[in-house]
Amino acid sequence: MASPASRTDSPSRRRLAVLAIGAALAVILTVVAVLLAMTTAASFTAGMTAHAPFSPTEADGMIPAEAPLTVSDDRHPAMTGLDGDLREALRSAQAAAAPEGVVFDVTSGWRSEEYQRWLLGDAVRTYGSEALAREYVASPQDSSHVTGRAVDIGSLDAQLWIIEHGREWGLCQTYANERWHFEKATDAGGECPEPKPDARG
Ligand SMILES: [Zn+2]
Known part of the structure; x- marks a missing residue:
């Protein structure tokens, strides 16, 4: 016990x-x-x-705002990435416009998909919604800049010159709300298609 x-x-x-x-x-x-x-x-x-955070560079086709390109540039990815027909049309049209003192200043040409996605994200922040942003910035899947088939021209006199005479080289304004955006959308001397209302297509 x-x-x-x-x-x-x-x-x-x-x-x-x-x-x-x-x-x-x-x-x-x-x-x-x-x-x-x-x-x-x-x-x-x-x-x-x-x-x-992604930050676009020259390799993505970014052109510094203070240093637009001429259409004869053959070094910058924004120009070398363009469709050959578009580049030729721009150079011929520029040669015709030069005697009038008009210079085509390219502010955007070919862009990488990443750059386009970044631009869209930036526009969403600016406009407050994807729906509004898409009126001005196409998605990477839809952008004609990503496929090398579009240029943006900076100066008003060059924009107006191309709107008036561009179709002689097949150059057309393709969005009604983007006076600066041009594509080779018809044959030389052909009729430009009616511009789409905006970048939503
Ligand atoms: Zn454009």
């Missing part, structure tokens, strides 16, 4: 053991939590690096 002392000692030793196990578990759980937090932080940082 157990003595009275051992009857009282035994439950208190059990309590100590339970406390010790509890403390050990708490330490283990804390270590696991810290390790998990570190892993999550590491993968979050890696994710941030992988999705660093």
Whole structure:
């Protein structure tokens, strides 16, 4: 038969053991939590690096606003990425316009898909909704800049000259709300198609 002392000692030793196990578990759980937090932080940082904000460069066809190209440029990706027929039409039309002092200043030509996606995102922020933004900026799938079949011309006199005479080289304004955007949309001397209302197509 157990003595009275051992009857009282035994439950208190059990309590100590339970406390010790509890403390050990708490330490283990804390270590696991810290390790998990570190892993999550590491993968979050890696994710941030992988999705660093895109910024268009010359290689994407970006032309600095302060330095538009001439149509005879044969170095910049915005020009070299253009469809050959469009480039030829622009050069011939420019030769005809030059005696009138008109210079076609190309502010945009070929663009990479990433650049077009970036422009659309920028327009969504500017206009407040994708629906409004799409009136001015086509999606990467629909943009004729991404396929190299469109140029934007900066100066008003050049825009008006092409609107009036461009069809002699097949150059047409293709969106009614974009006086600056031209495509080779007909044969030389042909009739330009009626411009679409906007970039939604
Ligand atoms: Zn355009």
